[in-house]
Amino acid sequence: MKNVLVLGGTRFFGKRLVELLLQDGDSRVTILTRGVTEDDFGDRVARLAVDRTDEAALERAVGDIDWDIVYDNICFSPDEAAAAVRIFSRRAKRYILTSSLSVYNPQPAILTEADFDPEHYPLKLGGKADFSYQEGKRLAETVLLQTADFPVAAVRFPIVLGTDDYTRRLHFHIEHVQAGQPIGIPNPQAEISFIRSDEAADFLHWLGTSTLTGPVNACSDGTLTIGGVISIVEAATGKPAVIRSETADKDQSPFGIEESWYMDTAKARSAGFSFLSLSEWFPELVTSLNRSLS
Incomplete structure (x- = not known):
């Protein structure tokens, strides 16, 4: 049986x-959260x-258990990553960090893993409040990939x-079009x-069984323009969208980027993962x- 720890799994x-x-049937799963969000896993998981x-507190909670895989979905700063390096030293056989497309700056060309290289990025420590979301994720990758003594993969x-x-980002667009809001x-x-x-989830699960390390891009095959997103919403709602280049903050699209921002997944595909279209x-x-919100 594999010992698997999931930081943030509810x-x-x-x-x-x-x-x-x-x-799987061959994993003993432990989930580590603040205990705020209830789950329906029953006695199938252990909880910290x-x-x-x-x-x-984190070190006391995980104890001296050897973990075959540690999934870290809730690391947002270099200080948190550095703590993980210390706590899981010689205890983790594989560490998978959930990172983000946000480590990249938007650009017209497709983004490959080499467009942000954490193994040569200046290492800097600090808490979540000390950095933007982008910089926090960049530095979390940097700390883990430069200093950990266990294999690390950073999923972007x-x-x-x-x-x-729960962030309701696509919901936002559908609700605004339904209501005729800009x-x-x-x-x-x-x-x-x-x-x-x-x-x-499928990708994280697969990655746990693979030998890939370092940064790994993961996204569905293909891209959409933001205008294309709106066209699909218009077709589903049967209503025209009211698009503005500038609006009040509450009406700004969560997808409202100024430049293209899309990734190449050749590394993951070459290793055997097939993405959805x-x-x-x-x-x-x-x-x-649209049906659920109507």
């Missing part, structure tokens, strides 16, 4: 990952309730979507990557959400 793709691990930003996900998306989009022609929540699942998701 909602969205983290919850889906835990379900996949439980279906701790604030992962408290290094001493784009915006994750699904009916279970949506702020600075560049409708900007291309963007997405991944579905179950696909993100964005053009197939995205309209289906919009249609499903």
